[in-house]
Amino acid sequence: MRVNCTINGKDMEADDVWEGESLLYLLRDRMGLPGSKNACEQGECGSCTVYLDGIPACACLVAAGQVEGREIRTVEGLADGDKLDPMQEAFVECGAVQCGFCTPGLVVQAHDLIERVPDPSDAEIRESLAGNLCRCTGYEKILDAVRLAATRKAEAK
Amino acid sequence: MEFLRPQTWGDALAAKADDVDVVPIQGGTDVMVEMNFDLHRPGALLDLNPITELTEWEQLPDGTLRVGAGVPYVRIIAELGDTLPGIAQASRTVGSPQIRNRGTVGGNLGGASPAGDLHAPLLAAGATVEVESAEGGVRMIPATEFYLGVKRNSCRPDELIRAFHVAPAAGPQYFSKIGTRNAMVIAVCSFSIALFPQEGRVGTGLGSAAPTPRRAYDAENYLAAELEWDGALDPRVSEEFGRLVSAAASPIDDVRGTADYRKHALSVMARRTLGWAWRDLTAARKVA
Numbered sequence: 001m002r003v004n005c006t007i008n009g010k011d012m013e014a015d016d017v018w019e020g021e022s023l024l025y026l027l028r029d030r031m032g033l034p035g036s037k038n039a040c041e042q043g044e045c046g047s048c049t050v051y052l053d054g055i056p057a058c059a060c061l062v063a064a065g066q067v068e069g070r071e072i073r074t075v076e077g078l079a080d081g082d083k084l085d086p087m088q089e090a091f092v093e094c095g096a097v098q099c100g101f102c103t104p105g106l107v108v109q110a111h112d113l114i115e116r117v118p119d120p121s122d123a124e125i126r127e128s129l130a131g132n133l134c135r136c137t138g139y140e141k142i143l144d145a146v147r148l149a150a151t152r153k154a155e156a157k
Numbered sequence: 158m159e160f161l162r163p164q165t166w167g168d169a170l171a172a173k174a175d176d177v178d179v180v181p182i183q184g185g186t187d188v189m190v191e192m193n194f195d196l197h198r199p200g201a202l203l204d205l206n207p208i209t210e211l212t213e214w215e216q217l218p219d220g221t222l223r224v225g226a227g228v229p230y231v232r233i234i235a236e237l238g239d240t241l242p243g244i245a246q247a248s249r250t251v252g253s254p255q256i257r258n259r260g261t262v263g264g265n266l267g268g269a270s271p272a273g274d275l276h277a278p279l280l281a282a283g284a285t286v287e288v289e290s291a292e293g294g295v296r297m298i299p300a301t302e303f304y305l306g307v308k309r310n311s312c313r314p315d316e317l318i319r320a321f322h323v324a325p326a327a328g329p330q331y332f333s334k335i336g337t338r339n340a341m342v343i344a345v346c347s348f349s350i351a352l353f354p355q356e357g358r359v360g361t362g363l364g365s366a367a368p369t370p371r372r373a374y375d376a377e378n379y380l381a382a383e384l385e386w387d388g389a390l391d392p393r394v395s396e397e398f399g400r401l402v403s404a405a406a407s408p409i410d411d412v413r414g415t416a417d418y419r420k421h422a423l424s425v426m427a428r429r430t431l432g433w434a435w436r437d438l439t440a441a442r443k444v445a
């Protein structure tokens with residue numbers, strides 16, 4: 001089947017999409033957007049998190065056909081050209097990236113958190129990232145990064 | 158395989174009536190796991206997302222809430238937390254934010270897993286499931302008759318779940334779940350209580366404690382008879398309530414817990430949730 005949708009602000013079209021295919025496959029293998037990572041394909045790790053019509057979702061659990069006419073924003077779409085999003089910058093600065101596999105999903109999920117909750121408590125950060133697994137960092141630096149990005153965002157206003 | 162995108166409820170019912178091997182998909186949080194792991198290859202996926210009426214809820218003239226099968230958990234929590242506290246609490250414990258953004262009560266009912274978290278509070282609150290087929294029209298199925306067996310519900314092959322109906326809470330409601338960690342776990346077992354002080358009635362629901370979610374009728378009747386609604390909560394009554402709840406379960410031993418542990422945990426959750434509910438009732442009395 002054919003799927004038309006908007007990805008990171010551009011109208012995209014994919015042909016010969018298999019009906020049982022996931023949005024994650026569509027993004028990585030058809031659209032050449034390998035930012036969203038494929039780790040578990042069962043919603044457990046969050047490394048495939050993308051915005052679907054502005055709401056974070058596990059791309060591995062959305063059927064490609066379900067995004068017809070809808071808007072997707074991936075981690076690639078957060079940066080403005082070469083200028084990283086403040087959340088991406090904070091992850092780099094705080095050392096919240098080690099192997100980096102979990103990073104794209106965490107960045108999207110944390111990006112959404114501070115859009116909705118500008119000054120999140122530690123409990124709110126932990127709850128919002130509960131669906132994103134990281135095998136390397138021990139999470140402390142990820143928490144630092146989210147706090148830093150939230151502070152910078154508040155200052156920028 | 159086909160991918161069907163009906164734009165109206167009528168078209169969706171027609172597609173479902175056409176072929177029994179059509180699998181409806183809403184959030185996809187159950188269906189896509191099966192697809193990704195090659196567990197099930199249906200003839201077609203029937204995407205219900207375009208049907209926006211499924212993502213709406215309304216209050217009917219008689220006061221009952223009618224909540225569309227496609228309302229995701231995140232909206233139940235945000236929009237119905239005050240009127241359906243037990244259902245909202247259970248919604249809050251499902252998966253992770255990403256899962257709650259997409260997963261729906263309709264999908265939980267469709268899957269009918271004994272471990273589905275919404276079943277216990279739907280039973281306790283006395284909910285009814287609205288299902289429909291092109292040929293048979295609308296059927297209203299009380300939650301108590303909805304669950305038939307492990308992952309089996311009473312929908313006929315041509316029927317789709319349209320909504321659930323439930324009265325706004327008439328008293329305190331609580332949901333409690335035991336898991337091995339705080340987030341992202343399938344319940345070892347779960348329990349939900351609803352008090353109806355005006356009617357002197359009690360509702361309960363047990364999850365992951367039998368082949369189907371179920372109510373603990375003896376416990377409900379006992380508690381309704383023994384509670385001094387205007388008085389204090391007798392610890393012996395609460396103890397016996399816990400015992401009767403646990404007696405209503407017929408759990409299994411599995412990797413997540415033993416049957417004995419589940420029975421014990423249910424009695425503890427029953428006592429605790431009753432305690433929380435009673436604290437709310439007492440507080441409400443003081444204000445009144």
Ligand SMILES: Cc1cc2nc3c(=O)[nH]c(=O)nc-3n(C[C@H](O)[C@H](O)[C@H](O)COP(=O)(O)OP(=O)(O)OC[C@H]3O[C@@H](n4cnc5c(N)ncnc54)[C@H](O)[C@@H]3O)c2cc1C
Binds near residue numbers: 180
């Ligand atoms: C990582 C992860 C964690 C999870 N954690 C929990 C948890 O803590 N608690 C819990 O209860 N569940 C949990 N789940 C399971 C799942 O998220 C829930 O069961 C959810 O409610 C399913 O809703 P959905 O809209 O995504 O369903 P879908 O996957 O779209 O559908 C589920 C089933 O219902 C059928 N169906 C859907 N809509 C209809 C309809 N309108 N009429 C008839 N049949 C229909 C489908 O055909 C399918 O069989 C988890 C899942 C994942 C992947």
Ligand code: FES
Binds near residue numbers: 038041042045046049
């Ligand atoms: S790959 Fe989607 S949640 Fe793990």
Ligand code: FES
Binds near residue numbers: 134
């Ligand atoms: S940095 Fe390696 S998994 Fe998180």
